Amino acid sequence: MELYRLTATELSSMLADKKVSSAEITRSVLDRIAARDEEIGAYLTVDADGALKQAAAVDEKRMQGESLSPLAGIPLGIKDNICTRGLRTTCASRMLENFVPPYNATVIEKLLAQDYVCLGTLNMDEFAMGSSTENSYFKKTRNPHDLERVPGGSSGGSAAAVAAGEAIAALGSDTGGSIRQPASYCGIVGLKPTYGSVSRYGLVAFASSLDQIGPMGRSVSDVAMLYSAICGKDPHDVTSVRREYPAFDKAINPDVKGLKIGIPAEYFGEGVSDEVKTAVMNAAREYEKLGAQLVEISLPSTGYALAAYYIIASAEASSNLARFDGVKYGYRASGYKNLEELYEKTRSEGFGAEVKRRIMLGTYVLSSGYYDAYYKKAKFTQMLIQEHFRKAFESCDVILTPTAPDTAFKIGENINDQIKMYMNDILTVTVNIAGLPAISIPCGTDSKKLPIGCQLIGAKFSEQTLFNTAAAYEAHVGGFDLALA
Amino acid sequence: MDYKGYEVVIGLEVHAELNTKSKIYCSCKNEFGLEVNSQCCPICMGMPGTLPTLNEKVVEYAV
Secondary structure (H helix, E strand, O other), X not given: OOHHHOOHHHHHHHHHOOOOOXXXXXXXXXXXXXXXXXXXXXEEEEOHHHHHHHHHHHHHHHHOOOOOOOOOOOEEEEEOOEOEOOEOOOOOOHHHOOOOOOOOOHHHHHHHHOOOEEEEEEOOOHHHOOOOOOOOOOOOOOEOOEOOEOOOOOOHHHHHHHHHOOOOEEEXXXXXXXXXXXXXXXXXXXXXXXXXXXXXXXEOOOOOOOOEEEEEEOOHHHHHHHHHHHEOOEOOEOOOOOOOOOOHHHHOOOOOOOOEEEEEHHHHOOOOXXXXXXXXXXXXXXXXXXXXXXXXXXXXXXXHHHHHHHHHHHHHHHHHHHHOOOOOOOOOOOOOOOHHHHHHHHHHHHOOHHHHHHHHHHHHHHOOOOOHHHHHHHHHHHHHHHHHHHHHOOOOOEEEEEOOOOOOOEOOOOOOOHHHHHHHHOOOHHHHHHOOOEXXXXXXXXXXXXXXXXXXXXXXXXXXXXXXXXXXXXXXOOOOOOOOO | OOOOOOOOOOOOOOOOXXXXXXXXXXXXXXXXXXXXOOOOOOOOOOOOOXXXXXXXXXXXXXX
């Protein structure tokens, strides 16, 4: 069995037993990247030399008898909106085409302290705006299960790399579903952590009140392991929360006897495909066999969530992207005659169409005269959504829904239909608005053999419950199909 | 000119620079005359991904 096919959990154990070296694992993954990535396009920057150097250093430490963390020597891919010192970080935008950060994101510092191996940076929708990775300035990423189809977005490169064996696991980011939807499309596991549990310092900001960095992998244990490695209070991020964060992967208890699983009618409505509904309800019935109890619940504000999300996210994005002006870093247009033209040309040429669309939308809803009608209303809707979830968790422990309304669509199919594209997020955005944690796990395939994902939503800081619940299903079905695409 | 009917109103807008040791959002020195570019960091440069952390003394002095 080739090393690139194994999970981080398996490899960690083999490394500890000295059955394999990090150099061997890293070479296996790099060879796989060399073999497949021209076709799949998951990576923007591959740092083969750096990865092999890091692997050798970890192997040396291990030989010297140093006690190492579970992630030591495991090669990971990093979504290209997470700053890595010395390694080009582009956010898949022309605006940052040659930007090399002079600092590391906090999550990267944490991973470095645990001796991870960095394979390189992964493709995404530009500035995390999109649901298909088609909005990348540099290249399209293809779904390893069907190369004519999208891997989802915006963490499409991360999902595709993990699914194709081009990374043992990866970091993505999720603002409206950007970890969960691509995890669903590519048949892997992805967690959007509770807002505040993972530091955002070093994550190029899209929507500050919604963004979270999160782990993506081939098994629940891998995702839990990676989450444990990156979560925690950070003095650099005042929105990060101080609390006890245990080693989640070590505490997984795949027992759902007596667990109340809420099924919200609003998430199984018209827009969701029949095959997806069937697969998710089948998963629900498997949970019943394992002793869980299904509870019908209602989340009435669901219909307003998408609109509220696009207003809030775009408003925050318009503020966060105001820094890209060609002055201190990034792309700078030529041929400008004055400061205003510098700004105008730089931003017109540096940003792609979808980014410009959302900046304009965001600026508009915040402008005087429209602030009350749009932004203020959206914030009230947000409060309503949070309240409805709070109420729902009075009668259940976790909520089960489909992750996406359908399976992966064809490249180019939705690119000109913004509304259709935005509808891909309809089942995931509520979670970001409420700041809750949610995990997507594979729960079958459709008639086209494309992966279907189901989403488990929990109350704030209930990641252990999510891991336990997800692991129960995973064990019941004999593990997720790791026959890599 | 007869000024007796006028009331003088003088307003003072005072800008007070806060005497903190470090800047408002990062730990760079709040000092003048140092080597160029030696007291700036990714945070006060507004680099992508950075976040501000409010200097407690700023609040104290401002209030």
